Amino acid sequence: MSPRHTGIVNGHALKLGVFGANCSSGRTYAALPESWQASWDNNVKLATLAEALGLECLVPIARWKGYGGDSNPNGCSFESLAWAAGMLAATQRLAVFCTMHVPLHHPLVAAKQMATVDHIGAGRLGVNIVCGWNEDEFRMFGVSTREHDARYAQGEEWWEIVRRLWAGGEPFDFEGMYYQLSRAEGSPTPYGDSRPLMMNAGSSPAGRQFAMRYSDMHFDGVHTPEASIERIAETKRWAREQGRDIQVWTPVGVVCRPSQREAEDYVRYVVDHADWGALGYLAESHARDAQGRTDAEGVFRRAGSGPIERRVLARGAYCAIGDPDRVAQEFARLQAAGFDGLALNFVDYLAELPYVAQEVLPRLTKLGLRTSPLP
Numbered sequence: 001m002s003p004r005h006t007g008i009v010n011g012h013a014l015k016l017g018v019f020g021a022n023c024s025s026g027r028t029y030a031a032l033p034e035s036w037q038a039s040w041d042n043n044v045k046l047a048t049l050a051e052a053l054g055l056e057c058l059v060p061i062a063r064w065k066g067y068g069g070d071s072n073p074n075g076c077s078f079e080s081l082a083w084a085a086g087m088l089a090a091t092q093r094l095a096v097f098c099t100m101h102v103p104l105h106h107p108l109v110a111a112k113q114m115a116t117v118d119h120i121g122a123g124r125l126g127v128n129i130v131c132g133w134n135e136d137e138f139r140m141f142g143v144s145t146r147e148h149d150a151r152y153a154q155g156e157e158w159w160e161i162v163r164r165l166w167a168g169g170e171p172f173d174f175e176g177m178y179y180q181l182s183r184a185e186g187s188p189t190p191y192g193d194s195r196p197l198m199m200n201a202g203s204s205p206a207g208r209q210f211a212m213r214y215s216d217m218h219f220d221g222v223h224t225p226e227a228s229i230e231r232i233a234e235t236k237r238w239a240r241e242q243g244r245d246i247q248v249w250t251p252v253g254v255v256c257r258p259s260q261r262e263a264e265d266y267v268r269y270v271v272d273h274a275d276w277g278a279l280g281y282l283a284e285s286h287a288r289d290a291q292g293r294t295d296a297e298g299v300f301r302r303a304g305s306g307p308i309e310r311r312v313l314a315r316g317a318y319c320a321i322g323d324p325d326r327v328a329q330e331f332a333r334l335q336a337a338g339f340d341g342l343a344l345n346f347v348d349y350l351a352e353l354p355y356v357a358q359e360v361l362p363r364l365t366k367l368g369l370r371t372s373p374l375p
């Protein structure tokens with residue numbers, strides 16, 4: 001069963017999504033009066049706006065508890081698949097992802113739930129497969145995180161089962177290391193004759209291998225766009241050698257204001273209100289998870305470091321900060337490095353996205369990276 005050809009596969013040279021709006025505070029780790037309120041009403045308004053602007057997708061975060069501190073980022077979050085069902089029902093063209101934690105969702109249940117939601121959206125659901133890293137969260141479920149690479153081995157079995165169910169056909173037995181199934185079947189299959197796009201954001205060697213082998217989109221981190229050029233090309237080359245096409249995306253925190261000075265002043269104000277309790281807890285959690293890792297990304301995670309504005313505004317992701325020219329240039333720079341798409345977050349999504357739409361999207365059109373939104 002092939003992945004479907006939505007605007008994500010065949011669309012603009014640079015695709016854009018909205019990331020993290022199902023969670024309180026989104027991706028920002030600061031105590032601010034304007035911090036994102038992840039109410040249902042705000043999420044529907046944002047989805048409707050994103051669709052009207054011709055953006056490609058919404059990507060949620062699957063979170064089961066917050067990060068503490070004064071603002072408890074993500075302490076309140078809509079469960080991503082139930083959220084995706086509502087977002088799809090409220091829109092007509094946008095792709096909406098759900099985020100599934102492999103160890104927390106049995107694949108037979110998940111396959112049926114996702115197929116159901118895909119019918120609600122008439123074929124616009126996508127899935128982010130997350131194999132897990134947050135030990136505290138898992139402990140809450142009474143589930144222990146497996147040794148790092150074994151998580152991806154379980155993810156492979158999980159995804160194979162989901163795909164076989166989605167392909168329809170005869171009931172099958174499955175004898176794996178993590179799942180043993182007898183006469184497995186499930187109907188309906190996803191909407192139409194293709195399956196939801198799958199994304200994965202593993203950054204470790206095992207995570208990246210998983211993405212290259214199975215996913216349609218790999219979300220990767222960025223130190224600088226230019227430093228990513230070789231890695232992105234390699235990801236695409238390795239996927240192609242296995243007969244697959246893969247897109248590479250990255251999350252980006254955006255602060256766009258009429259002048260560079262205003263944008264930088266705003267970033268300073270956000271950093272001045274950083275939630276050090278939450279940032280400290282997050283850094284400790286990452287460091288615990290990265291223990292024993294020797295690859296570059298693991299060492300970076302273990303150190304819990306990175307530029308402070310990136311940590312506060314976007315949880316360590318790359319940030320585009322400045323006036324509209326600068327933000328458009330930063331987007332173009334990421335595209336030139338090989339990124340196919342960017343998943344954007346803002347401190348206050350609904351207050352800030354309209355300005356980016358008004359000022360940055362036309363600049364991207366001029367640069368040939370996007371065409372105007374559909375009428």
Ligand SMILES: Cc1cc2nc3c(=O)[nH]c(=O)nc-3n(C[C@H](O)[C@H](O)[C@H](O)COP(=O)(O)O)c2cc1C
Binds near residue numbers: 099132
């Ligand atoms: C764009 C993006 C979205 C992610 N979404 C989630 C999520 O919703 N829940 C979660 O627990 N982890 C999430 N992660 C973490 C990744 O799935 C993965 O665990 C992390 O990048 C570490 O990779 P590794 O397992 O290869 O070490 C996300 C990462 C990125 C970059």
